[in-house]
Amino acid sequence: MKDIKFAITDIETTGSGIRGNKITEICIIVVQNGEVIDRYSSLVNPSQSIPLYIESLTGINDEMVLNSPQFSEIADEIEKITRDCVFVAHNVNFDYNILRAEFTNIGKEFKRKRICTVRLTKKLIPGLFSYSLGNICTSINIPHFDRHRAGGDCEATVTLFQRCVSLDPEYVVITEMLNRKTGASYLPPHFKDSDFDKLPKGTGVYFFKDKDGIPLYIGKAKNIKTRIKSHFQERSNRKYKLMQATHSIDYELTGNEFLALLRESELILKYYPEFNKAQKKYTKPYTLTSYHNQKGIEVFALHKNKIAPVSWMKFYTREEAVKFMEFVCEKFELCPKYSGLQRGVKSCDHYKIKSCSGLCKDEIGIHEYNERVAQALDFINEYDNSCLLMEKGRNRDEKAFIYLDQGKYAGYGFISNSEDFSQPEDFRNFLIPQKNSGYTDRIVSRYLNTKKNIKRIDLEDQSSKTTSYEPENFFAEIH
Template sequence: MKDVKFAITDIETTGNGIKGNRITEICVIVVQNGKVIDEYSSLVNPSQAIPLYIETLTGINDEMVFNAPQFSEIADEITKITKDCIFVAHNVNFDYNIIRAEFASLDRDFKRKRLCTVRLTKKLIPGLFSYSLGNICTSINIPHIDRHRAKGDCDATVTLFQRCISLDPEFEVINQLLNQKTAASYLPPNFKSSDFEKLPITTGVYFFKDKDGRPLYIGKAKNIKSRIKSHFQEKSNRKYKLMQETYSIDYELTGNELLALLRESELILKFFPKYNKAQKKVSRPYTLTSYHNQKGIEQFALHKNKIAPVSWMKFYTREEAIKFMEFLCEEFQLCPKYCGLQTGVKICDHYKITNCGGVCKGEVSKEEYNARVEKAIEYIERYDDSCLLLEKGRTREEKSFIYLNKGKYAGYGYIGPSDDFNHPEEFKNFLTPAKNSSYADRIVSRYLKIKRNFTKISLSNDEEEPEDLVEHTGIMGAGPHRNSTNRRSSCYENLQITRKIGLFSVH
């Protein structure tokens, strides 16, 4: 391998990450057997304005590149000088992907084997405080003149590469890095490949962390290792910046996707990671309230931005709210006018609801109508019973539970087969409390609405079987908004009163 040519490359750009970034200067120095055998350097007209902060950093301005060749004019030269070479750069994926993008804009392909001097230096010169080019040069006394210019940085990288060759004369480490067939070839420059190999292939939450251990990005996955690998391979500007700032990756196993979603949501709201867009902006839900109007009729109303003294339940889309209110009207013979389904009318004339009973026409007394509303409210309150949702644990022998306190997510826990759990209240010995949020409500709502088979243990007292746990299976919701199309009878048809059971007798 000693006769192999290495094209050490450095570029300066307009500074727009990867996509949309254009080259303003390029330098390629070819090294063979440890010696420089060829060199090419040129300013490049990016065909777009150079931002002021880039001009301040590099000293390259629009005037300097005005008469410089465009990349299309030097593409052949770059192809020629790097042909049959291994492409080498400090943080190689950045330079390589920018150059590939320039070739792609010309409908041309550019493929070379890659070698990163950040990774190479970490292997051969471990323990440095920082592996940025400037700091490495300072640490090991490499001259670094004309920083943030392609020629100056390239010269320093060549010297660094030659130093690495002297430490790896048999090219053992270089061969190892070149022959990586896994995601290690896409790893962030500050992340260890050995740490990647230790990542689990099971369900949970993962954390990209900066050098101080602060979360930069939090995500969930059914297969943590596979999902993280996909992050490494994305080419967006945002992901590129995330990879540059990532120094470690941590994870938390959950055993099931429901708990992974809930933990992801909770942790994002706790840490507000820099690179998480979703869930940072809290949207207001639709709130179902009721009040006595001037006629003394108990009236339902939906509010999104108002604070009401009475709040029966929440919806996260207007469609869910309307469907549920239509259900209440049909089930309890309520009036669409007094359920927020029609406004500005004296007598209801709903396209779907035809059995309101005539309260809007004065054909039903307000006392009789309000009694119907009370029954509807009782129905709503039934869905706010506290319960445990049972799911898979982190191992085959373990089960997890999600605690809903009056229909709201309040925590989670894990139970092993040897743990004593025979009474409903004993779950608190295994509970990790958690804060509820609108996102958690949505996650639970979607789970109960879509999942066709799940296990639910009631924690509420039942008049007939006060000591029993109750098992629910099938499409059932912890609130009508979670299964708003079901009739009341269908909501209870799968209910089974079982003997006093522990978590491990529920299937």
């Protein structure tokens, strides 16, 4: 193991992200048995302008690289000097992914095992105030000249790596890092391997946090561990910046997707994390109304912008509104023509609904039809009752409930499977109150209108019932 070669590398680039970033300077120093055995360095013409802020940081400008080789001209030398080496860099994912991208751009593959000296130093020299290259060098007295130039930073990284090897003479830590198969090489530089191992595979919300514990990003997942690992493996500039700022990850299990969506929405509104994109723009919902036409028939209609004296339900896409009304039409044998599903027809001729009441053909009377509409409205009104929506808990021994107060989200809680509410107000002993918002309103609406086999407890009469009709993929559609 001690005979292994380490290609310690530093690059300077045209920007701070990964995508679209081009190399302007590279330095590679090969170390074996603690000794330097080879080196390579060169300025690189990126074939694009170097931004002023990068020029100010590195001192490398367009004129300096004008007559330097392009990456395609030095790729073979880089491949050769790093062949059979472990790729080492301070914050290795940045240098490695930039280099891989340059090789990919010229139709070549670059693949090496790698070690991050940030993670290695945190393991072998714990407790430092900062693990940036400059601060580490200051803390443990490593000479660091020509900062933010490839040669100067690479020389300092070599000395740091040699110092780490002296603290790990049997290569125990280094071997562990090379042999890990959990995707540890993708982990953020400030994030502990052991913390990743502790992440659960259950459903819930998760938090990427900065060094002060402030949420940088909040997400939801069916499998928290798998989803977080996928974040680590993404290579967008935005995701790279998030990974660099992340010092810890926290999570909250919910046991079910519905509550995970609600909690994600609530927590984003509470913390406004820097890396969360704005929640979907709150748009005016489609409103289900009804009115009596000139013949005295009670007619359903869907409106988006009109103000109506009677409002029965809200929908956040026309598709879910139509789907729900198709279900109501079939369940209560109403006419699609009078349910907002068909226009400009003399009699119903719906492609899906074949159980038309016959009113459109004068086969039943208006009074009988309006009685069917009244039954449908009783069914619809149940959606605005105060109720508990029952869902899976965080483990096999419990269940979760979501509390709707007059149809509006008002909180959630967890109870054991053996628990039974003998009185309507018993659930309040377990309730975690929450505020409703336009976003949670949308999530609840989608759940009620598309979820199959909803288990709900109506608090007015303490009855338990299951409501069912054909669903769509609820969890996928919200986001």
